Amino acid sequence: MIGLAHYLVLSGILFSIGLFGVMKRKNLLMLFFSTEILLNAVNIGFVAVGRFYGDMSGQIFAFFIIAVAASEVAVGLGLIVLWYKRTGSIDLDSLQMMKG
């Protein structure tokens, strides 16, 4: 029988993959993919926990997370488009003007 722990572990693993991607990716677009993974990983957890408790809040949360993810994509893409238009690159290492 698949218990809650299984789902949570899966969620945790996927989350870590997402973190890995966030840390590793230098291509901004692909970095955004990784943030999607983070949110999706959590979504699984929410739905599973909700199911475990027989509670709907988890699903609602997941629903809103999806909404948030979608909006983030819009803004994020807008920003990198802007950057791309200005610099011709979406390499993360091009964002190095400010430091120290």
Place this chain on the structure above:
Amino acid sequence: MDYILSLVVFFPIVAGSFAFLVDAKSVRVFGIAVAIIEFFLSIVLWLGFDYGIDGMQMVEHFSLISQFGMSYYLAVDGISLFLVILSTFMTMVALFALSIEKDIKNLIIAVLFLETTMVGVFLSLDIILFYLFWEASLVPMLYIIGAWGSERRIYAAIKFFLYTFAGSVLMLVGILYMGHLYYETTGIWSFAITDWYQMVLPFNLQLWLFGAFFLAFAIKVPMFPFHTWLPYAHGQAPTIGSVLLAAVMLKMGTYGFVRFSLPLFPDASIYFMIPIAIIATVMVIYAAMVAYAQEDMKQVIAYSSISHMGVIILGTFAMNTEGISGSIFMMISHGIVSGALFMLVGVIYERRHTKMMREFGGLASVMPSFATIYAIMLMGSVGLPLTIGFIGEFLSLMGFYRIDWIITMIAGTGIILGAVYMLSLYKRSFFGPLVNDENKKLKDLNFKEYSALIPLVFLVILLGIYPKPVLDPISSSVKNMIRIMDKKVINKESKEILYKANSIGGGR
């Protein structure tokens, strides 16, 4: 007369704000006028002072931040009265002698702001208010040192500011803790020092709190080994800065000891009496020796201040009327004498643009009046009887003699070493043949300098001969304070020490 204290505190800052609107040509005169008025206000304060009361008088007390127990609480007693007058007087005199032209307006404003904070420190009885003035006094001084000093002025200013600021933050924690304790015991928030006087603290708490306050005061005094900001500050500051710094600001530290450390933490003070006395002794001797080694005339006086402050500390921790009154008197005398000495160095610096003693020699023959006044101040500094310097030094040392005669004797070498560095300074600069050609055409004192120095000379001698009007109120207030301490002391040994310190006889 009801609000004379507020008037004395805030008059300079208000007038200083007006100075923004005065044009640069006449702002010096404006500053002097304000300082004179302020001085007369403080004299009015003195005239209104009731010698019969040994506690606080002319109290102004109303709540400022009620949630926090902080109030606007000003009052004066014998201990603070003369420090206030000293502040106003020295500010006035320093402004008389002021000869800086550059950005004179800003300087005047800064000095007047500083005056408010200095007077405020001495008159505040709410400790938050005290802390407020205490910290605020750093800002104008930072500006004065940093803007009108010599080459390394910025370094000196930063060092001065940071060091003293860092020292006092722990005091803030201590203050808040005291407030907390007061709240715990009485259920009322109060930061009024007179309320705190009623509170008896357990011994180990006293030790910690004493430590928290100690650092702030020790840096301000400055006690060895926290003194290194002082030579820089003095060495780089313009004359007026050095004068006010030495004359008044250093006294804030010792005043803090008298006003806060002793009566609030009597057991801890007695417990730390000997260690502090040893530090004071080290200060006296060490600073005197370092002063002897100096090549810069101003540095000699700067280090001599440290040395003298050691004696003041010693007197303060004598725990008897003689010693504490002596130390307070010495605060005043040192204020006048060191202020005058710095002014004198300023006189020669202005003419020659150097303070190095090797550049001088034989000045006595070209500038006899200068040399004479210098000599008088020097004698005041080495504590010759019938000058102002003697009384405080004598009483301080005598007071501590009751506690420990060996330490007193070692610290007493300060009077020898004081003579050593001062006389050698005088010899190197004023005596001997006049060799340096640049010195041959030096002009003696001008009117401006006379107007600043003559009152000081007058005071040095007058108060040396007739200190009674100053000493009496000090003495009665100190007695009152010792009574408070006596009431609060909890340890048996401390009680005995306190009793012994204040009684005559009983064998060695």
Place this chain on the structure above:
Amino acid sequence: MLEPISISLQALNLPSLLPVGILIVGAIFIIVLDLVTKSGSKSFYTMLSILFILLDLGVVIGYYGEARGMFDLVLVDGIAKISQIIVLVTSAFFLLLAMSQRRFQEFSMAEFYALFLFMIAGFQFMTISDNLILIFVGLETASLSLYTMIAMHNRKKAFEAAIKYFTMGALAAGFYTMGSLLFYALTGSIEIHEIANRVILNDNLSVVALIAATIFMIGALGFKISIVPFHTWTPDIYEGSSAALAGYMSIVPKIAGFVVAMRLFEALLNLNVLWIENMFYILVIATMTVGNITALVQEDVKRMLAYSSIAHAGFVLSAILIGTSEANSGLFLYWILFMFTNLGAFTVLWMTRHKKNLWDERYQHPFVKFKGLAKINPFMATMMAFFMFSLAGVPPLSVFWGKLYLISAAVNAGFIYLAIFMALNSAIAVYYYMKLVIFMFLMEPASEEKAIFTTNATPVLKVVLAVAVAFTIFASLFIDKILAFIIYHVTMSGF
């Protein structure tokens, strides 16, 4: 089968949502207006927005109804009220900075004002709820607007800042959801008060998981209020955005974050889990110290202020660690005082904004720019000095009182060592604030040209500056009233 549900309007307590509603309506109104007519100018939109904000503020202050509303989702308690007031007042003042002399791209677009109002609405939602979902969505609304607004400054650096902020914000959002998930898994609830209740009721739940949830939440909220090591965005984002927006960011998102943190972490800290307490201790001290010592070596004033705001955040975070109602009141008091001082400081920077980077290739406001400002523009220099000393905590200027109150709260709650750390940190901080004062007052000016320091100044900005400086200097006179108000509201809402 689902039964029909009937809800009385009374129970919904719609007035609790009225303030936010006003803003949203206002924002939409602006957009619509922009569609209809293209004639709206900068000043028109600014004033219109401020009008909406003030309307909102009035309603917030006037609201004395039920704390709960909208199916208990909305929680308008005392701290919500105070923080909303802070948010709104700050917003109004900072929006005034749009009325600058130079024209800037963002202020010429109506969308900016709409986004600004949406953002405020987002922050307000964060403060008026203890439901993690609403907080999350509110936070995202505000953040997304903010990212855009930063980018609208239309400089390469602004884009870089926006992207950095956005990316890290996305990661923080991930942390937030993960934290929420863990809480949900632990307690089956996503409402803070319910989470706390259930944790107390349930003895044998996994404490490690609780801690893990807390950790993710620290990551998420710590990002908002810039706790070390989640602070790295702060200096870059401040540097990249306009001074006006940077100043705004130093206040508003953080106060919203603090309210959430207060609601959440104080509930957790009340559980007496030693680990959480210790972790907070470390975070508070690390944040203060890292912020302060990094600020020591900065060359740019805005960047320095960014680090200083990290340090201030750390300082204020201690209130949450202490957790007494005195400390919580201290948090708000501090933030109000800090707000006015920071408003002043950033306004000065904003006024001196020049279209070119005259003094440094990279920085718009390097320290050298202010060399000898006291000689060139003594008035401005004096004011800036007041702000700097206030930030440094020199009495009697405003921030000193906040520090005093917070340290006092620490002492009263027995956090003596924390108090000492706080005090020592303020001593370190003095250096870098003083550095600017030294540049302004103690150094000789590089050029005597006065105009380059006021190219962006307008009467409006001067008024803002005057308000800020008046508040900074005379704070001691009305602290009593402010404090009474804060203490009343904080204790009323049980913090």
Place this chain on the structure above:
Amino acid sequence: MEKYLYITLFAPLVGSLIAAFFAAKPKELYTGILTSALVGISFLSSIVLLNYVDADTILHVKMMDWISVGNLSIPFGFVVDQVSIIMMVTVTFVSTIVHIYSIGYMEHDKSFNRFFSYLSAFVFSMLILVMSDNFIGLFIGWEGVGLCSWMLIGFWYHKQSASWAANEAFIMNRIADLGMLMGLFLIYWEIGSFQYDIVFANILNLNINTVTWIGSFLFIGAMGKSAQFPFHTWLADAMEGPTPVSALIHAATMVTAGVYLIIRASDIYFLIPDVGYVIASLGAFVAVFAASMALVNRDLKRIIAYSTLSQLGYMFVAAGLGAYWIALFHLMTHAFFKSLLFLGAGNVMHAMNDELDIKKMGGLYQSMRATAILMTIASIALAGIYPFAGFFSKDKILEVAFNHEAYLLWFALFIGAGMTAFYSFRLVMMVFFGEQVHKRLGFHPHEARPFVIYALTPLALLSIVAGFLEYSFHAFVIDLLRDYKFTLDHSVGWMLIVATTAIALSGIAFAVYKYKRGGFGAGVESLGIYKLLVNQYYIPQFYNNAILKPFAAISTFFWKQIDLKIVDATVDLIGKMFYNAGGKTRQIQSGNLSSMLRWMVAGIAVMLVLAIILRPMV
């Protein structure tokens, strides 16, 4: 009578202040005359007081309160009693003469007015010292004379050596003053007052140990002022000052203040004979020690200075052994003949254009007859030949020593007497008689102005006759001071007188005999003992090498090494530490988004790890 007291006290001060106004101005003759007149008035009124004071009446006034703090109350109070009036008369008398003398002596000095201002200030201070009715008043005067001595020794400040000597004198005195202060503190804390009458009335109640401490501390003060070993070096160096100063301060008055203190505090020392014996021993030692240095010195003034030292030793022997009135008596007679000697030497110096080496003089009798006679009188008095004043007082001291069965002390004094006679006449012979070396060197000596000589005659007169005042002096003083009981046989007393006179005469004879023939050969100068004596037992060198140089070196070390390199550097280091830490933490902010994200993840990771590791803590 009070007004006479105040006149005596303040007349010199008035003179001093008036003269001070003209200090920086060119010479004004009337400042000299005025100050001399005022000091003379002071002298006259002290004579009035002398007549007033008798066994029952003394004058005790309190002018005003000075310091009153806690239990302490110090007034400005003055007492004219048998002891102080003797001192007052002596001081004002000698001062008057020195003032008048100085008008001539300082004739050509550009700081004429300043000189008189200082000189009168000195008289005032000295009067405070002797007239005060409490120890603090005495201390005020004590320091006051120290100050005036500093100003007067360093009067020619353009001379490096003069200002050096002035500082040396001041600092040496300060060292001793510290001891005295300690004694005063102890008195206060034991008795609660500084008033002589109260202190002496209560001193009996104190534990003898305490009294010993008090006595010792006060004596340290006395040693400094009276230049007793080891503080003696300043006195010889003080001869850098103008000669009238040497006469007044460093012979007649100030240096005897130490003796005065012992006499004044005789009620204390009476209780502690052991300390008294130590004082006496030190006095005897100095008497011989100083005399031995005088034997070989070639500097006119230094010889007299050493002689003063030696005579002070005699006084301390008397005071230490309890013969207070004899000490006081010797003090008085010594003041007369020693000042005469100095003033005479001043004349010689003037004549020789400030040349001080007696080897370069010789045969001055021809050109300065009067001076020669005066100095010879003074020398005879110093040598203690009947019927000159020195005989009466000095012989008494030897008698006291013998009477006390302190034979060693007696013997030392006895030898000292012989040496005194020898060096006095060595000086007289070498200066006034023998070969006229100065002619060879191109000096043209001339006698001093007549009024100067006339001014000196009273001193000469007193040097001759003062001894005969012994009995009245004794009777007068004994009302206040303890009498000294001689237990010696009359015959022994006579034998002592004979012996002493004999050794003095033989000393004189030897000197006259030897120096008539041109003195000792050059060979004597290569003797070790000669070198030792000429170099003052190498004590100045020792002080220089063992105290001055190390002090300067340690001071510099403290400053450069400790203050700058340790204390200050530590402070800076703490500051730099924070600053450098800032440089380190700054690197967190690499500006790279990746690493910023990593920091965030790292934060989470570290906390998670900590959470797991530290689970026991939860």
Place this chain on the structure above:
Amino acid sequence: MYEVIAFYTFSLLTIALFGVVVISKNALYSMSALAGGMIFIAGFFFMLEAEFLGVVQIIVYTGAVMALYAFGMMFFDTTKEVRERVHAQKVIYTLAILVAVCVVFIVSGPIVGQKMQALYPSIEGVGNIQMVGLLLFTKYLVVFELAAIMLLVAMISGILLVSDRMNLDLTLKDEDDKEREMI
């Protein structure tokens, strides 16, 4: 049993696909793998009886988000291989594995002591979609509205950021001298 098989299959697939997302050098592969992963996650939702979410997941993610990304990719011209210079890889691995291990360790244990009472239990016989709808329009109505605003914000932002107006720079166009007189 089916559930177990489905779970493990889906899990492995999701992990693998997401692994591809973060490791692949080719943006196209990466994106495709992401889309695939999303669909499998929707699969999980269906398994967990959250049909509504499952559908939303597919529509929103695979439909909208991925389309957006695809457009973006085309715009940025990243269809070819992306070269990334990743520095300090070890740190990344360490951190990721550390977090993974910790989280797995924490959640794999029994984290819940007893079964809590559900706050918003799904009602017997009411479908998932209805249930979601019920909650969205009662309890979470405010959030729903706010989400709408958030999407509006996102829309405005998206449009604004890519609009032509962002190419202007008013500040630099200003002429200093004219302005100065007005001050």
